[in-house]
Structure formats: C-alpha cells, structure tokens
Amino acid sequence: MPKMQGKVVLITGGSLGIGQCIAKTFAKEGARVFICSRTSADVNYITKAIQEENEFCEGLSMDVTDSGQVKAWVEDIYQRLKRVDLLINCAGIYGPIGPMETLDPKEWKNTVEINLFGTVNCIRAVVPIMKKQRAGKIINFSGGGVGGVLNPNFSAYIASKAGVGAITEVLARELKDFNIQVNAIAPGAVNTRFLDRVLEAGSNPGKEFYERSLRQKEEGGTPPELAAKLALFLASEDSNFITGKIISAKWDPFHQAKEFREELEKGGLWNLRRIDRMKFYEKT
Numbered sequence: 001m002p003k004m005q006g007k008v009v010l011i012t013g014g015s016l017g018i019g020q021c022i023a024k025t026f027a028k029e030g031a032r033v034f035i036c037s038r039t040s041a042d043v044n045y046i047t048k049a050i051q052e053e054n055e056f057c058e059g060l061s062m063d064v065t066d067s068g069q070v071k072a073w074v075e076d077i078y079q080r081l082k083r084v085d086l087l088i089n090c091a092g093i094y095g096p097i098g099p100m101e102t103l104d105p106k107e108w109k110n111t112v113e114i115n116l117f118g119t120v121n122c123i124r125a126v127v128p129i130m131k132k133q134r135a136g137k138i139i140n141f142s143g144g145g146v147g148g149v150l151n152p153n154f155s156a157y158i159a160s161k162a163g164v165g166a167i168t169e170v171l172a173r174e175l176k177d178f179n180i181q182v183n184a185i186a187p188g189a190v191n192t193r194f195l196d197r198v199l200e201a202g203s204n205p206g207k208e209f210y211e212r213s214l215r216q217k218e219e220g221g222t223p224p225e226l227a228a229k230l231a232l233f234l235a236s237e238d239s240n241f242i243t244g245k246i247i248s249a250k251w252d253p254f255h256q257a258k259e260f261r262e263e264l265e266k267g268g269l270w271n272l273r274r275i276d277r278m279k280f281y282e283k284t
C-alpha cells in the first residue's frame with residue numbers, strides 16, 4: 001500500500017531541485033500532489049512528467065510572495081478536494097552573496113520576502129483549513145547552517161532561514177492542540193541551482209566555501225532523496241510526536257526518534273538553541 005495514498009500535498013518550489021524530487025516521491029506514494037513555482041515552463045514540464053507515470057500532479061505558475069495568489073491557490077484546491085493534509089514550503093533562493101555591506105538592500109529584502117514571508121503566506125493560507133480538520137502537517141526548509149555554524153557572506157539567506165527556523169517552533173506551539181505538526185528540514189548540501197549560484201559568485205562566498213562547493217560539484221553532493229525520505233517520515237503518523245524541530249536529512253537519526261522521545265519533547269534537542277552550559281534564564 002502506498003504510504004501517502006489520497007493525501008492532498010502542496011509543494012512550493014516543486015518544479016526544480018529538492019522540491020521536484022519530493023513531488024515525484026510523494027506522487028509515487030499515491031499522494032495528490034500540487035506544485036507551484038514562478039517559471040511556468042518548469043512547472044508544466046514536471047507536472048506532465050509525473051502525470052505520464054499515471055500519478056496525480058497539478059501545477060501552477062505562482063509567486064509565493066503574492067499572498068492573494070497563494071490564498072486563491074489553496075482555496076481552489078480545498079474547494080475541489082475538501083482537504084489539505086500537508087504543506088511543504090520548499091520555494092527559496094540564495095539571494096545576494098558577499099560581505100553584507102556590499103549587498104544590494106533590495107536583493108537582501110527580496111530574499112527575506114521569498115524565503116520567510118513566502119513561507120508565512122503559505123502557512124497563513126492552510127492553517128485555517130487544517131484547524132478545521134483538526135489535522136495537518138507543515139514542513140519548512142531550513143538552510144545556511146541555521147542551528148549550527150553559520151556561513152559568512154550569506155547574511156540575507158541566513159537571516160531569512162533563521163526566521164523560518166524560529167516560526168517553525170513558534171507555530172508548533174500555537175498549533176499543538178489542533179493536531180498540526182510543524183517541522184523544518186535541513187537537506188544538506190544538494191547539487192541544485194543553489195550550487196550553481198555559489199560557483200557563479202566567484203570570490204563572494206569566500207575562498208573556503210567556494211572551494212568546498214567546487215568539490216561538491218565534482219563529488220555529487222547530498223542526494224535530494226534524503227530530504228524526500230525525511231519529508232515522507234514527517235508526513236506520516238509515525239512522527240506525530242515530533243513538532244517544532246529542525247531536522248537534518250543527512251545527519252539526524254530521525255527514524256529512531258521514538259527511542260529518545262522524552263528528550264525531544266522536553267529538551268532543546270533539534271531546536272534553535274544555544275548549546276553551552278550557560279542559561280539565559282532558569283525555570284523555577
């Protein structure tokens with residue numbers, strides 16, 4: 001039995017890279033997959049490819065920063081399918097790369113508009129539906145080392161993704177009583193258009209990052225299938241006890257999470273936290 005039979009799954013940025021891999025994976029598992037991104041040729045190409053496998057996929061050319069378009073997209077799907085089981089916020093850009101004072105403020109702001117506000121727009125559109133259903137899953141995308149060591153020269157990208165990490169935890173708490181789980185995936189360094197952007201940016205990413213990226217190009221990078229596997233796990237009922245977490249598709253033993261469930265629920269494991277022994281405050 002396919003794992004996602006009949007589930008209504010919305011994937012932003014589903015036309016390329018990691019989002020495309022997730023769209024194919026969920027369609028294969030029987031989900032009714034809806035994808036969007038700005039470039040209609042890419043959306044049409046992948047939608048048709050999935051349909052030719054006799055799997056369900058509908059695509060729309062749409063910009064996640066346009067809250068009106070996002071709302072209309074979600075409402076149309078809900079009117080026809082009568083439910084929304086899962087939202088995957090995969091749409092994203094690197095934005096400008098280089099020392100912060102050299103970056104164009106408009107491009108900086110646009111990065112936050114797409115990565116953070118785009119994610120917020122989609123969440124705002126699905127939450128009333130999921131609350132009514134008293135069930136739902138939301139998966140966001142982290143990146144840039146958020147939760148660990150932050151890369152210099154990616155200030156706009158990392159600011160936007162730290163925001164995504166923060167709202168993941170805030171929303172998880174807001175939505176806990178509605179049986180809606182919200183988590184974020186850190187997919188690892190995947191060879192997509194993101195890598196091409198770094199290689200085009202020459203010295204701007206910094207020597208070390210650039211050289212690491214060249215090696216990544218040659219060696220192949222983290223397969224996007226790891227993010228797709230984690231997304232399948234987070235979409236399943238097996239992970240209902242996990243919410244508000246940033247999880248690495250490559251490094252975290254998420255399939256064994258039941259073994260350390262208490263630490264996950266009560267501690268700061270897989271959260272945006274300082275991990276030194278000093279505390280901002282002690283709970284009394």
Ligand SMILES: NC(=O)c1ccc[n+]([C@@H]2O[C@H](COP(=O)([O-])OP(=O)(O)OC[C@H]3O[C@@H](n4cnc5c(N)ncnc54)[C@H](OP(=O)(O)O)[C@@H]3O)[C@@H](O)[C@H]2O)c1
Nearest residue numbers: 013016017018037038039063064091092143189190192193
């Ligand atoms: N690749 C990595 O190593 C890596 C690492 C950590 C995190 N991530 C995260 O993983 C996610 C996917 O990245 P990727 O590597 O697969 O990149 P990608 O190949 O460039 O794909 C990004 C997708 O987002 C869409 N998109 C961008 N801006 C959009 C907008 N305003 N509205 C709607 N769709 C938009 C793109 O299509 P259009 O341009 O046609 O709109 C494309 O479908 C991103 O959130 C990224 O931050 C990636």
